[in-house]
Amino acid sequence: xxxxxxxxxxxxxxxxxxxxxxxxxxxxxxxxxxxxxxxxxxxxxxxxxxxxxxxxxxxxxxxxxxxxxxxxxxxxxxxxxxxxxxxxxxxxxxxxxxxxxxxxxxx
Amino acid sequence: xxxxxxxxxxxxxxxxxxxxxxxxxxxxxxxxxxxxxxxxxxxxxxxxxxxxxxxxxxxxxxxxxxxxxxxxxxxxxxxxxxxxxxxxxxxxxxxxxxxxxxxxxxxxxxxxxxxxxxxx
Numbered sequence: 001x002x003x004x005x006x007x008x009x010x011x012x013x014x015x016x017x018x019x020x021x022x023x024x025x026x027x028x029x030x031x032x033x034x035x036x037x038x039x040x041x042x043x044x045x046x047x048x049x050x051x052x053x054x055x056x057x058x059x060x061x062x063x064x065x066x067x068x069x070x071x072x073x074x075x076x077x078x079x080x081x082x083x084x085x086x087x088x089x090x091x092x093x094x095x096x097x098x099x100x101x102x103x104x105x106x107x
Numbered sequence: 108x109x110x111x112x113x114x115x116x117x118x119x120x121x122x123x124x125x126x127x128x129x130x131x132x133x134x135x136x137x138x139x140x141x142x143x144x145x146x147x148x149x150x151x152x153x154x155x156x157x158x159x160x161x162x163x164x165x166x167x168x169x170x171x172x173x174x175x176x177x178x179x180x181x182x183x184x185x186x187x188x189x190x191x192x193x194x195x196x197x198x199x200x201x202x203x204x205x206x207x208x209x210x211x212x213x214x215x216x217x218x219x220x221x222x223x224x225x226x227x
Contacts, residue, residue, distance in 0.1 A: 034213035036152075043201055043217040044152065055215065091211055094140075095167055098152040102156055 001026055001090050003099035011107040018075040020102045023089035027068045029092035035064055035073045039099075043090045048073065049088075078104070109133040109216045116221030117216045123192050123225075129185040129202030129218055136183040140205035140212065143176065143187045145198035146220075155200070156187060160208030192225045198224075 002025040012018055022033065031051035036044040046055040048064035051071055061076040075082055083106050088099040115127040129141065142157035151214040157165045164176050175188040185202055199222050203214035 003215040031210065032213075038152075043219050044214075046213060046215050047213075051208070067167075076192060089152075089213065091213055094210060096154045096157075096210075098154065101151045 001028065001093060001097055002086055002099060003090060003097055005102045008100075009103045009105060011105050012078055014020050014074060014080055015079050016033035016078050018073075018078055018104055019049070020073040020075075020086055020088075020104075022040045022066075022099050024069040024071075024090060027043045028071075028090045031071075032090060032092035033064075033066070033071050034091065035062075036087045036089065037082075038087065042075050042088065046085045056059075075104075080106075091095070109204065111216060112206060113200065113218045113221040116200065116223045118224045118226065119192055120144070120227050121193060122178075124188070124190045125192065127187040127189070127200055127221060127223070127225060129187075130173050131185070131202075133157055134204070135179075137180040139176075139179065140208060140210050141185045141216065142203045142205070144201045144203050144214070144217075145196075145223075146201070147195070147198040147202045150198075153198075157182055157205075157210055158185070159210045160205075163210070163211055189223070190224075193227050194226030197223060199208045 005023045035048040038044040054065045085101045140159040143155040173191045199220040201220045202218040203211040204216040206215045
């Protein structure tokens with residue numbers, strides 16, 4: 001399954017709302033889609049799994065939604081530490097695949 | 108606390124071999140699947156290989172038999188044997204953990220990665 005993320009780069013200011021999209025080439029079983037955050041020089045960190053479940057310790061400003069082929073990660077109010085690259089990943093079928101990433105940068 | 112510590116990366120010539128290790132702690136190792144995910148410089152994430160909690164192995168089609176994944180539950184360690192290395196294998200290799208035994212899962216924890224550079 002090929003995942004296409006959009007936009008490639010999102011330029012926003014702290015306090016603004018970020019909406020990231022992930023579209024799959026075919027329907028993802030059971031909404032088995034995850035979102036990860038990666039900062040420079042760091043490993044990815046799990047944010048959301050099964051499309052909308054927040055991982056342990058993830059602030060509630062992060063939310064996920066969607067089903068089938070269209071999924072969205074929303075950051076309600078951007079904090080300075082949220083500027084990073086975000087990846088979606090499907091695990092409904094093997095091989096598990098990632099999107100190409102969306103960079104959220106400070107405007 | 109879950110910890111995944113990769114080792115074994117370094118500089119290797121094209122055509123050479125390297126074995127990566129991932130030593131785990133803080134969870135029941137034998138009950139969880141594990142994967143290797145790589146990231147080429149400035150690029151995105153690519154799943155490479157994995158092994159389920161039951162020992163079944165999985166590979167990305169692009170590897171064409173050059174890599175072998177294995178686990179030693181007695182040592183809480185995951186391995187990746189990489190042969191016939193090419194320049195395009197240059198990447199940071201991450202060890203990533205599944206929350207359970209099945210490979211149909213997200214990755215709930217990641218190691219910090221080990222850099223593999225393939226160059227003459």
